[in-house]
Amino acid sequence: MDRRQFCRMAAGAGAATLFIAAAGQRALAQNVDVKAILHDPEAPEAGNPKGDVTIVNFTDYNCPFCKKAEPDLNRIVKEDGKVRLVYKDWPILSEASVYGAQLALAARYQGRYDLVHHALMSIPGKRIPKPKMLEAVKNSGVDMNRLNADLKAHSASISTLLQRNLDQAMALGLQGTPTYLIGPFRTMALDYDGFKEALAEARRRQAAGERME
Template structure:
């Protein structure tokens, strides 16, 4: 089977698996949201503020806010980011999430994430996503294929956990950011700065 077809079948299987699992009302598990061991992270692992980002690679507002999030994390130096791939817009969104998460087995999640967020436009197709990820420096595409085969069920399980957490939080779409104790949707640089300052103020008052 050609690599392109293998990736497509993996994406379709994820769609079916995600759609087959009914949402169930459960108590909110804050620890699972903040510290899922399989959820990709960036920034300062010992940061005093954690930003949990629920994102979709076909979401234009996610793409718009991504550079501002990266900028504030770099400048601040005390922020930890947890990425929750939450593909809710198209079938190709699931495919993109799979590619990024599979790249994580090579330590390339963030690079693949940035490449996918950098594709202009909305409703990006699978071919464009694959092309963007293939251009990530140092990413071994043969190994990526092998990791999708070997870890496909782990990736699907993570996406299902992300979806369940979004449901428990009552989220309505992407992007949604949990900035410390705060819940916000689309943010720009100045809004991220204000939310982070407010999160620190509230944490200091606890």
């Protein structure tokens, strides 16, 4: 599948795809620490930690497109079995988005980021207010006493991580959420078939030497 064919496929899946070509990749490397994006020790991860393709997911809990794509993303990560998923909380839509990201990242300290992330992503609609987010987190089964303690104890680290995610998104020139870095290219909203094709294309390009790392 050549680039033109893949662009047509992505468009058919409802995705706007921006490929990082080899020359552009070299220019990108001058301004962006790729290792920091792919391997931030504070960024939550899921999937296979030794996967052959990494998906970096820039997301916002008030983004309806993020919510729409979330089930297909989870499905492809589970079914593929060789995908490493890195979450980049990028709360750009509202103050409540920041609050949701803080709750999810605080849950990471008790190993329950996934639980809270999925609870927040499961809230229907957009512009979700803080009380509704908090209710969803409480109902997720997470230890709220521990979460509140971690939110207080690690507030500086959480804020620093969110700022780092913002800086990375800006350095990459991202336009909004969701944005997925998949292997050597980036794309916006995808459905299940789109993710499947994107992973196949990423593996082909990585085999050809077009790697982000």
